[in-house]
Amino acid sequence: MGEHIIKLPDVGEGVAEAELVEWHVKIGDIVREDTVLAAVMTDKATVEIPSPVDGEILWLGAEIGDTVAIGSPIVRLKVAGEGNVKPQGGDVEAVAAEPPAKLPTPKPETAAPAAKAPPKAGGTDVKPAPAVSKSPQQPSVPGAPRPEGEKPLASPAVRLRAKEAGIDLRQVSGTGPAGRIGHEDIDAFLARGPQVARTSGLARNDAVEDIKVVGLRRKIAEKMTLSKSRIPHITYVEEIDVTALEDLRAALNKEKRAGKAERPKLTLLPFLMRAMVKAISDQPNLNSLFDDEAGVIHQHGGIHIGIAAQTPSGLVVPVVKHAEARDIWECGAEVIRLAEAAKSGTATRDELSGSTITITSLGAMGGVATTPVINHPEVAIIGVNKMMVRPVWDGTQFIPRKMMNLSSSFDHRVIDGWDAAVFIQRIKTLLETPALIFVD
Structure with missing residues (x-):
């Protein structure tokens, strides 16, 4: 061997x-x-x-x-x-020659074998006395709870007094014959003050579990710390009427094209991605990476949209590369492919890096508004909140509309508040009039 x-x-x-x-x-x-x-x-x-x-x-x-x-x-x-x-x-x-691995720590209940007692002068070994174990029916401390199922001995009058005082008789030590509890035992129990145990079914839990931050969780922690410590965030929230967009999306998903490859099912994300592409063409500085150490803004021509995705291991950001060169169905297909790769843990490093702007969405859990953290060193992140039907005043009456908030954060060193508002308002116009998304 x-x-x-x-x-x-x-x-x-x-x-x-x-x-x-x-x-x-x-x-x-x-x-x-x-x-x-x-x-x-x-x-x-x-x-x-x-x-x-x-x-x-x-x-x-x-x-x-x-x-x-x-x-x-x-x-x-x-x-x-x-x-x-x-x-x-x-x-x-x-x-x-390296030191051997640490031996596993013995379990608390495992005791070392008892050492043999020295033999008597006559040569006969002295057998160690058997360990005396406490009976489970005997509480080790006066006033400790009795074993489950044991009924304390007490008169009806004592039981009524304990019930009115909210006292669990299993917590009371009886001084009478066979441990019978009397009024004097109730008086002694009440005299202990803070030690009184009420019949509430609640118990304190002082346990502390130390969990080492490793792997992807540690990477996420480092990334978020870097982003929040170095980027002065400004968050802008705007509501979007997506009623027309949802109608169009439903119609496109029902459409079948004879002789053509089956199109992916469209979610809201491909529409938002195409709206972002159009808005970035008017404000290319939003599609940038800021090297704050060198004091240089790297403004990219290619629009590489990161899609923040929750996986069993934690948050990852797969990237749809060159969204400017993809139509709405190609964007949808790529989002589906990358999401499956991220959740299965098969996404490559190239698929998880290189984004120039990010979308974050919590889906149905999206809440009314959020404050997204920018994916450093990017300068903008677009947050999608939960879609809800709300009453909207149209000038003459309230009508039900499908409404959704966009909560977006920007690096205030690079993007002024006015520019952030112009960018989101442009996206709002495109999403509320979705036909404009398809107009070149």
Whole structure:
């Protein structure tokens, strides 16, 4: 038998280190070739590390949340044959000399074996006295709750007094025969003041759980901290009447074209994306990245719209590249494809980077208004709120209309409040008169 050292491989993207976000094995596990051992994260892409050989896990070289350099040993295996650890010299010898992995902490209920008592002079071993365990029927502290189902002994008068006082008799220690509770026991219980336990069914919970922030959640935390600490946000909220847009969307989704490829089902997002493209053509400075360290605004011609998406792992932003070159159905198809890739964890780093402006939407949970955080180093983010039917005055009467708010934030170092308002008003006009979206 020999040992085989597995080092963190080059996971691409030109990175020198990666964060360990998940172990799929533990010490003592038997693994086969291609068994996934661990998952590491670089930027927002998660990469799985498979085993190249069969063997038994002897050592794990990092903990969840640790940053590991490329080429560092992460697993030691016992394998058939010589393995790849040289018995003398070689660069992997140093690995074998590294401190062993920490032993698992014993469970609280696991006690060490009792040491044997010294033998008597006569040579007969003294057997240790058996441990005396408390009966579950005997509370360890006076006044502690009795076991579930045990009925305290008390007269009807005492029970009535306890009920009126809101006292659980199971909390009261009885001093009478067989633990019978009397009026004097109630008096003593009430005299303890704050220690009185009321029959409320409520109990304090003082537990504190420490959760280490790792992986995608840590990336999100760093990104949000950077955005809020370096970008002075201005948020602008405007309501949009999307009644006509919803009617058009429903009609387009019902339309079937003979002999043509089936079109994707349209949501509101493709219409908003096309409206943003038209509005950006009038105000190209909204489609920019601000390098605040160099003091340079990078104004992009290509409109790459990030779509903030919630996944089981956390928030990610897949990017629809070159929205200016896509019609409304192409935008819709790309949004669907990227959303599925993001939720399944198969989105590539290229698909999760490169945005120049972002849309964020909570769908039906969108609320009336939000204050979106700009995706640094962009200068604008458009927030979609919940669509609701509201009464709207048309000059003569109130009529039901489908209304929706846009809550949008802008980098006030680059975008003035007036320019932000002009931009959103242009989008409002396009969404409220959706035929304009299709006019070149």
